[in-house]
Amino acid sequence: MGMHMKRKERAASVYSIRLRWHIIISYCLAAVISLALIAGIIYFEYRSSVNERATARLVSVVMEHKGTIENFLFELANTMRMVTLLEDFDNLRQQDVLEQVYAVLEKEYDFAFEDLGVLDLDGNHLAYVGPYDLMDRNYIQAEWFQDVLEKEMVISNVFLGFRQAPHFIIAVKQTNGQDTWILRATVNAVKFASLVEYVRFGRTGFAYIVSHDGYYQTRSRDGYRVMDHVAPDHLDLEFFEGVNFWELKQDQRNFFRAKTWIKDNDWLLVVEQDVDDIYGELYLLRQNALIFFALGGILLLVLTLMTMKLLLRKVKLIDAEKELLDEQLIQSHKLASIGQLSAGIAHEINNPLAIIGEESGWMQDILKRENMQGIPEHDELTDSLREINQQAGRCRKITHKLLSFSRKMDATIREVDMNQLMDEVAALREREAGLSSIKFIRDYDQDLPMIHTDSSQVRQVLFNLINNAMDAINKNGEISLSTKKNKDKSITVTISDTGMGIPQENLTRIFDPFFTTKEPGKGTGLGLSICHGIIEKLGGTIFVASKVGEGTTFTIRLPLEPSVTVADD
Amino acid sequence: MQDNTDPRILLVDDEERFRTTLAKRLKGKNFEVADLGSGNEALDYIKDNQVDVVVLDIKMPGMDGIETLGEVKKLVPGIEVVLLTGHGTVETAVEGMRDGAYDYLMKPCEIDELVEKINGAFAVKKERDLRLKQAEDRSRLDKLEKAVRF
Ligand SMILES: [Mg+2]
Numbered sequence: 001m002g003m004h005m006k007r008k009e010r011a012a013s014v015y016s017i018r019l020r021w022h023i024i025i026s027y028c029l030a031a032v033i034s035l036a037l038i039a040g041i042i043y044f045e046y047r048s049s050v051n052e053r054a055t056a057r058l059v060s061v062v063m064e065h066k067g068t069i070e071n072f073l074f075e076l077a078n079t080m081r082m083v084t085l086l087e088d089f090d091n092l093r094q095q096d097v098l099e100q101v102y103a104v105l106e107k108e109y110d111f112a113f114e115d116l117g118v119l120d121l122d123g124n125h126l127a128y129v130g131p132y133d134l135m136d137r138n139y140i141q142a143e144w145f146q147d148v149l150e151k152e153m154v155i156s157n158v159f160l161g162f163r164q165a166p167h168f169i170i171a172v173k174q175t176n177g178q179d180t181w182i183l184r185a186t187v188n189a190v191k192f193a194s195l196v197e198y199v200r201f202g203r204t205g206f207a208y209i210v211s212h213d214g215y216y217q218t219r220s221r222d223g224y225r226v227m228d229h230v231a232p233d234h235l236d237l238e239f240f241e242g243v244n245f246w247e248l249k250q251d252q253r254n255f256f257r258a259k260t261w262i263k264d265n266d267w268l269l270v271v272e273q274d275v276d277d278i279y280g281e282l283y284l285l286r287q288n289a290l291i292f293f294a295l296g297g298i299l300l301l302v303l304t305l306m307t308m309k310l311l312l313r314k315v316k317l318i319d320a321e322k323e324l325l326d327e328q329l330i331q332s333h334k335l336a337s338i339g340q341l342s343a344g345i346a347h348e349i350n351n352p353l354a355i356i357g358e359e360s361g362w363m364q365d366i367l368k369r370e371n372m373q374g375i376p377e378h379d380e381l382t383d384s385l386r387e388i389n390q391q392a393g394r395c396r397k398i399t400h401k402l403l404s405f406s407r408k409m410d411a412t413i414r415e416v417d418m419n420q421l422m423d424e425v426a427a428l429r430e431r432e433a434g435l436s437s438i439k440f441i442r443d444y445d446q447d448l449p450m451i452h453t454d455s456s457q458v459r460q461v462l463f464n465l466i467n468n469a470m471d472a473i474n475k476n477g478e479i480s481l482s483t484k485k486n487k488d489k490s491i492t493v494t495i496s497d498t499g500m501g502i503p504q505e506n507l508t509r510i511f512d513p514f515f516t517t518k519e520p521g522k523g524t525g526l527g528l529s530i531c532h533g534i535i536e537k538l539g540g541t542i543f544v545a546s547k548v549g550e551g552t553t554f555t556i557r558l559p560l561e562p563s564v565t566v567a568d569d
Numbered sequence: 570m571q572d573n574t575d576p577r578i579l580l581v582d583d584e585e586r587f588r589t590t591l592a593k594r595l596k597g598k599n600f601e602v603a604d605l606g607s608g609n610e611a612l613d614y615i616k617d618n619q620v621d622v623v624v625l626d627i628k629m630p631g632m633d634g635i636e637t638l639g640e641v642k643k644l645v646p647g648i649e650v651v652l653l654t655g656h657g658t659v660e661t662a663v664e665g666m667r668d669g670a671y672d673y674l675m676k677p678c679e680i681d682e683l684v685e686k687i688n689g690a691f692a693v694k695k696e697r698d699l700r701l702k703q704a705e706d707r708s709r710l711d712k713l714e715k716a717v718r719f
Contacts, residue, residue, distance in 0.1 A: 350655050351584050354677030358590040361680050365597045396677045403659075403675075 023308045031300040039289050047282055054278040057201070058258040059243050062271045065199055065207055066262045072195060073155050073263060076112065076187060077170050079105065081153065084174035084183050092183070093118050093126040102129040105185075114167060114186040121149070121180055130186070132163065139184070144169045148182055155263065158189045158217045158226055166190060166226040189226060193218040196269070204255070204274040209267045210235060217267055222251070239265060247275065331511060332536055335529060338513050346399040353395050360388040401526045402513070413562055416455045418483050418493060419444040425462040426481060429470060436475045443482035451491055451560050453538050458558070461531040461542075465495045465554050468527065472499025472552060489560045490540070496553040502546040510544055538562050576691040577619055580604040581611045581637065582626040582653065591680075598684055608632030612640050615648065622690045624683070626653045626676070627661055635665050642669045647698065649690035653678070 083092075083101055091097045102116045115130020123140030139145040144156035148171040156169040166189035173182050196218045199207040209217035214230045214237055224230075230237075234250060245258045254275035262269045276283070364385045366372060375381075426440050433440065469479045477498040484492045502510060509515045511532040516525030535542045540558040578600045582588040585606060592604040603618070605611050609632055611623065623641060627634030638650050652673040654662040662673035671690040674683060 347655060350676055351587065355584065355587045355590070357677045358587055358594065358680075362590045362594050365594050392677070393679070400675055403655075 020308060020312065023311070024304060027304040027308070028297075028301060031304070032297060035293055035296055035300075039293050043282075043286060043289060046285060047279070050279060050282050054256060054273065055245055055258075058205075058256055058271050058273060059245060061199065061201060061205070061207065062243050062258045062260050062269060065196065065271070066260050066269055069195060069209070069267075069269065070262055072192070073170075076109065076185070077153055077155060077172065079109070080170055080172045080183050080185055081174075084172050089118075089174070089176045089179045089181050093181075095127050095129070098127045099129050110191075112187055112191050114188050117184045119145075119171075119182040119184055121182070126181070142169075144171055145182075147171075148173050155266075157211045157213075157215065157266070158192075160227050166193070168192070189217070193226065199271070202273055202277045203280070204277040205271070206273070207269065207271045209262075209269050210237070212237060212266055212268065221272065235268070235270065237268060328541065331532075335511065335513070335532060335536075338529075339533065342402045342513055346402040349395070350399050350403075353392055353399065357389065357392040357396070360385050360392065364389065398524050398526075401524055401530065412454055412456070413452050414455055415450045416453050416458065417448075417450055418458075418491060418558075419446075419448055421455060421459060422462060422481050422483065422493065425459055425466060428463065429466055433470055433479070436470070436473070438470055438473050438476070439478045441478055441480045443480060445482075445484045445491075448483050448485055448491060449560060451558055453558055453562055454534075457534045457538065461534050461556070462493075462495070464527045464531050468554075469495055469497035469499065469552070472497050472501075474499070477551075486557070490557050491560070493556045493558065494553055495556075496551060498551045501548040501550055502544070502552055503548055507544060507546060511542075575599050575601045576621045576687065577601040578603070578687060579611060579614060579618075579620045579623045581606075581608065581623060581629075581634075583607065583629040584626075591683075594680055595684075595687075598680075600687065608634070608637030608640070611637055612644065615641060615645055620645070620648055621694050622671075622687050623648055623650045624653060624687065625650050625670075626655075627665070628655050635661060635668070638665055638668055638670055647694060647701075649694045651683075651686045651690055 083105075087097065087101065092101070098116060098118060102113065105113045105116065115128065115132065115134065117128040117130070117134065118126045119139060120126055123138045123142070123145055125135050125137060128135045144154050147154040147156075152173045154169070154171050156171075158166050158168045160166060167186050168189055169184060170187055171182055171184045173180065175181075196207050196209055199205070204221075206221040207218075208220050210230055211217055214235075216224050216226050216228050216230065219225060220228070239261060243258055243260045245256070247254070247256050249255075255272050256275065256278060257270060257272045259268055259270040261267070364382065367378065367382055367385070372378065422444070423442070426442075430440055466479065466481075473479070479498075480494070480496040482494045482496075484494075486492055506515075506517065511528050512525075513529040514525040515529075518525075532542055535556055535558070538558060539562045540556060542557075543555045544552065545555070546552040578595055580588055580592050580595070580602060581604070582591075583606055588604045588606065592602040595602045603614065603620075605614055607629060611625075614620070615623070625634045625637055625641075629637075632640075634652055638652070641648055641650060646669075649671045650665075650669070652662045652665050652670050653676045654673055655676050659673075659675070662670075666673065671693060672686050674686060
């Protein structure tokens with residue numbers, strides 16, 4: 001049993017270590033890879049969709065504001081052109097008329113116009129309305145003035161001018177008859193800038209305008225003021241068509257930038273938004289995904305472990321079952337071959353033994369005769385012959401048992417009530433057991449079905465086992481007899497004693513013929529192997545479990561109907 | 570048949586030494602014993618000699634014990650037979666009892682057991698012979714009675 005147990009334990013430990021890790025690793029790997037794949041695909045899909053949306057939004061913001069700004073400027077400029085068309089030069093150069101016009105414009109355009117002036121081609125004011133005293137100012141040197149002489153209408157870049165407030169000039173050249181003159185207005189750039197600067201979207205979305213020569217026309221996001229020059233390398237002022245868009249990194253800031261040229265390619269409208277802002281919800285998603293991933297992973301791990309535990313238990317169970325079957329098979333093969341061998345030997349010995357018996361018997365007969373009574377050593381001869389006879393008798397018992405062990409069974413199958421049979425057999429020994437203070441405890445299944453089996457052979461088995469139990473106890477103890485119905489058309493009978501128990505190393509050999517722990521001459525070691533043979537031939541099984549010092553239990557399982565091997569005589 | 574004669578035994582076994590020694594011992598127990606080594610010899614013997622009980626080994630070369638039993642019963646139905654069995658022949662022995670054997674014994678056997686069986690068999694035979702004799706006497710008497718009436 002020792003070796004056997006070690007093998008089993010090793011098998012079990014192999015399962016619990018190598019197989020367990022194999023399963024854990026492959027399960028988890030599969031789970032993690034697929035989870036990561038799913039998470040990755042979702043993340044990048046989502047990222048690209050967020051990216052697309054952000055791009056589209058920035059581009060649309062740019063286009064929208066390009067429209068708004070150009071409309072605003074065009075409207076102001078156009079209004080001034082209308083004024084020059086509707087009013088005569090002679091009228092407009094009169095202070096009171098200009099004042100009336102200014103009042104209307106101021107009201108209509110919500111103080112966008114700061115002042116209004118009529119100039120001659122030399123840059124001198126002919127009339128002026130506004131908060132400053134600019135009547136004597138000459139503009140011949142101003143860039144916008146040079147431009148308007150050429151272009152009829154001009155919208156200047158934003159500049160601070162002598163009043164140190166951001167503003168720009170709209171000027172329109174008009175000719176009435178032989179008079180050519182210029183209507184000039186100052187537009188409050190702060191007001192204008194609000195059109196751009198108030199463009200806010202997301203957390204960091206921001207718009208600004210830069211002139212083609214690199215001066216901020218509105219405030220920048222990073223603190224540059226109007227008329228500041230763009231920091232070198234911060235903005236590419238090359239001309240391009242349509243909307244330009246890309247992601248870039250400047251001063252540790254990751255952002256998207258969309259830009260487009262407006263106002264006849266004079267100003268560059270720039271819209272920027274931080275990457276973090278755009279991907280904000282994506283980052284949140286990523287965080288959630290990570291949590292989800294971790295939780296999923298843990299769940300999978302737990303499930304894997306549980307599944308594996310279940311699986312291992314099953315594998316172990318199957319293994320144990322198989323081991324048991326193997327064991328039974330080996331045992332019955334072993335017993336069959338030992339049986340055959342011993343039967344052969346028994347047969348061969350039987351005749352010589354019979355002759356020995358007869359010869360010694362004959363000599364005894366002779367020695368008993370009257371005329372032999374006086375011979376020397378008569379008693380010694382008698383004694384010796386008696387011993388020969390006795391030993392021959394002992395041999396005879398052995399060979400008879402061997403033959404009964406190996407002989408084919410002449411089974412008479414009848415309906416048997418196992419409870420009753422147990423009681424019958426127990427009754428044979430119960431009185432004697434009582435003398436040795438051995439108590440019989442019965443635990444019978446009252447619903448035990450009748451079984452079809454050979455009652456005399458089963459009786460022999462039960463008798464043998466009860467005898468063994470009594471021998472194991474010797475004095476003071478209990479023998480428990482129980483019967484139980486099984487689910488699989490069989491019954492189980494157990495006989496337990498509180499005796500000395502059987503050491504591990506003897507347990508596997510206990511059913512072997514000639515295996516005995518009794519003193520020589522006290523037992524043949526055939527009892528249990530005969531029991532084993534009988535139960536097996538009746539289609540059942542017999543097991544032994546034992547613990548030294550605690551006792552031994554024999555468990556017999558018998559089918560309700562005998563298996564075919566019984567009929568095979 | 571006289572009441573006080575010793576039982577006449579025929580011992581049939583292929584093991585010569587077993588047979589002869591057993592025969593000697595049985596003679597010592599006041600049996601009249603003949604011993605033979607085969608079934609055929611036994612059949613020849615019972616044709617010419619009076620035998621009460623045949624002690625018959627089942628496992629013999631040639632004609633085995635069961636066959637011999639059948640022939641014996643055919644030839645002389647009144648003879649009782651005790652079978653001696655060896656390896657794997659207990660079932661056969663029981664079968665033999667169905668065929669009319671008185672009983673069987675496992676070889677090797679105690680002489681006392683054998684004597685007991687032989688005595689039992691002999692008693693059965695004697696009783697039957699007695700009834701047979703009485704029946705014969707009665708029928709003879711009946712015939713006589715009829716003859717007297719007419
Ligand atoms: Mg023989």
